[in-house]
Amino acid sequence: MIQEIVNARIAHITSVLPSKKINNIDNPNFTLKEKQKIIKQTGIQSRYELDRSKGERLIDLYIKAANDTLKKLKWERESIKAIIVVSQSHEYIYPATACILQEKLGLSENIAAFDVSMGCSGYVYGLNIAFNYIANGMGRILLFVGEAISYAYHKDDRASVFLFGEGGSCTAIESKKDSKSTFHFKTIGSGSDSLIIKKGGSAEPFQYMDFKAIAQNGLDMQSGAFQEMDGIRIFDFSKEEVPQAMQHILQHTGLNLDQISRFYFHQANLFILDFLGEKLNIKNRLPINIQSVGNTSSCSIPLLLCDIQGSNIQQEKVMLVGFGVGLSIGIAILDLDCTLNLIGKQQ
Numbered sequence: 014m015i016q017e018i019v020n021a022r023i024a025h026i027t028s029v030l031p032s033k034k035i036n037n038i039d040n041p042n043f044t045l046k047e048k049q050k051i052i053k054q055t056g057i058q059s060r061y062e063l064d065r066s067k068g069e070r071l072i073d074l075y076i077k078a079a080n081d082t083l084k085k086l087k088w089e090r091e092s093i094k095a096i097i098v099v100s101q102s103h104e105y106i107y108p109a110t111a112c113i114l115q116e117k118l119g120l121s122e123n124i125a126a127f128d129v130s131m132g133c134s135g136y137v138y139g140l141n142i143a144f145n146y147i148a149n150g151m152g153r154i155l156l157f158v159g160e161a162i163s164y165a166y167h168k169d170d171r172a173s174v175f176l177f178g179e180g181g182s183c184t185a186i187e188s189k190k191d192s193k194s195t196f197h198f199k200t201i202g203s204g205s206d207s208l209i210i211k212k213g214g215s216a217e218p219f220q221y222m223d224f225k226a227i228a229q230n231g232l233d234m235q236s237g238a239f240q241e242m243d244g245i246r247i248f249d250f251s252k253e254e255v256p257q258a259m260q261h262i263l264q265h266t267g268l269n270l271d272q273i274s275r276f277y278f279h280q281a282n283l284f285i286l287d288f289l290g291e292k293l294n295i296k297n298r299l300p301i302n303i304q305s306v307g308n309t310s311s312c313s314i315p316l317l318l319c320d321i322q323g324s325n326i327q328q329e330k331v332m333l334v335g336f337g338v339g340l341s342i343g344i345a346i347l348d349l350d351c352t353l354n355l356i357g358k359q360q
Contacts, residue, residue, distance in 0.1 A: 014198045015265050021147035022189040023140075023351045027081040028182040028319040029074040030306065030357035031161075033064040037175050042168055051175045056283030060178035060307030061357070062163045071161040072104050072113060074181030079118055079155055081354055082183045090118065094152035095125040099139035099311050101132045101338075102161040114157065125151075132160075132208075133279045133337025134198075135311030137345050140333075141196045143186045156184040160310040173242060176282060178307025182315040194347040197262035204250055204340035207243045250340050251285050256293060258342045259334065266346060270295060273346070274329040279336055280306075280313040305358075310337070319355035326351060 036059050037052050038045075052058060063069040075098070083090065096118075098111040111126035125146075131138050136158050143154045159181030168174060263269060276295055278286060280303035290296035300321040309316055314333050318326070326349045335343040 015262060016141070016196045018141070018144045018148050018194050018196065020188055020190055020192060021144040021186060021194065022192045023184055023347075023349060024187050025082050025086050025185045025352045025354075026182060026315050026319055027078040027085070027354045027356065028180060028312065028316040029078045029081075030061040030180050030316075030355075030359075031063040031074065032067070032069060032357065033062045034359045035060050035062055040174065042174075048175075054284070055175055056304050057175060057307050059305050060175075062179050063161050070104065071100070071102055071159050071179070071181055072110060072117070074159060075110075075114060075157045075183065076117055077356060078157070078181055078183035079114070081356065082155070082185050085352060085354065086185055088153060088185070090120050092153050093120050093124060093155055095143070095146055095154040096120070096157070097127065097129065097139055097143055097154065098157045098159075099129045099131050099135040100157075100159050101130055101135075101310065102159065103128060103130075111157070131341070132310045132339070133281065133313075134335030134339065134341040134343035136279075136314045137196065137333055137335045137343030138198070139311075140184070140186070140194075140345055141198075141343070143184075144194060144196075147186055147188050152188070154186045156186060158182050158184075158311040158315060160312055162310065176308050178309045180306065180309045180312040180316050182312050182319075184315060192348065194345060195262060195266050197258060197265070197342075197344045199254065199258050199342040201250065201254065201340040204246060206241075207246045207250070207340060208338040209241055247281075247337065247340070248285060251281065251336055252288060252292070254340075254342060255289060255334065255336050258336075258344055259293070259332070262332075262344050262346060268330075268346070272330065273332050274298065275300060276332045276334060277314050277317055278334045279310075280308055280317060281337055282308060311335075316355070318349075319353045320358065322353050324353055326353065 096111040104110045109128040115126045139156045143156050161179045275298050290299040302317050302320045328350050331349050333345045
């Protein structure tokens with residue numbers, strides 16, 4: 014699916030990292046040799062997680078990002094017409110986190126507020142929804158993306174515990190005459206079990222015996238309560254489908270790879286990013302920050318932009334590429350001219 018949208022643009026992005034920085038070499042559940050091997054394979058030295066011992070929540074990151082965004086742009090809160098939250102980490106099973114944010118941010122009650130459950134490709138999906146609203150006269154929109162998934166993987170799961178980080182972001186989107194963006198989406202649902210948490214939803218709700226097991230001994234990795242990931246299958250999907258999807262949107266727009274200033278990929282893992290950079294011959298235009306923040310799922314693209322670009326990006330034609338859980342791909346080509354801010358990164 015390809016869609017072109019006019020008259021909408023990103024005005025500002027603020028990304029926020031949680032207060033708890035984790036150095037992977039300090040993980041107490043693995044030997045030094047194991048840790049050194051995993052760090053070499055993933056390239057990830059450090060990650061960030063919410064400090065739950067201090068009551069830190071994902072919505073706190075959203076609020077901080079939104080307040081910073083509104084201050085930077087000097088937008089009146091009454092001018093916000095919609096809140097969109099894209100995440101697989103919801104504050105509660107229900108209500109929608111967006112509804113809670115409306116009250117917390119002191120925004121008008123006469124706005125749309127809803128959540129979208131998407132992961133790795135979620136930022137591009139959120140932009141597409143917001144741009145469509147703006148193009149149809151909605152006004153100003155705040156798009157939130159973030160993940161808080163440290164609860165989702167088992168402490169002994171070496172495929173996940175060294176890989177995933179947490180973070181939140183707010184993107185301000187407004188009308189701009191004659192601006193043009195192109196979006197492309199692809200979905201391969203046959204691979205939906207490649208990255209999955211089986212229990213806790215309506216298909217396999219938690220039962221009494223699950224809670225009894227937690228109380229007595231905790232749940233093991235095979236309980237279905239934790240994330241399960243088929244890394245080889247996801248890599249095969251990434252190396253084959255992502256380049257094809259990129260070529261498809263380029264053909265539609267009449268552009269080629271050389272006409273794109275930079276490629277902002279979802280930070281899946283260093284091996285995949287290096288492979289795609291080499292295969293497409295774009296390594297010098299493919300910024301990477303996964304080494305210091307980990308894979309933050311839906312938040313990785315806006316976090317990358319804020320981390321790499323500093324305080325602004327001016328008139329650059331860029332490609333945003335999200336891919337992963339679903340299996341899902343979302344790609345956007347747009348002209349970025351916006352301000353940026355990153356809060357919370359530690360040395």
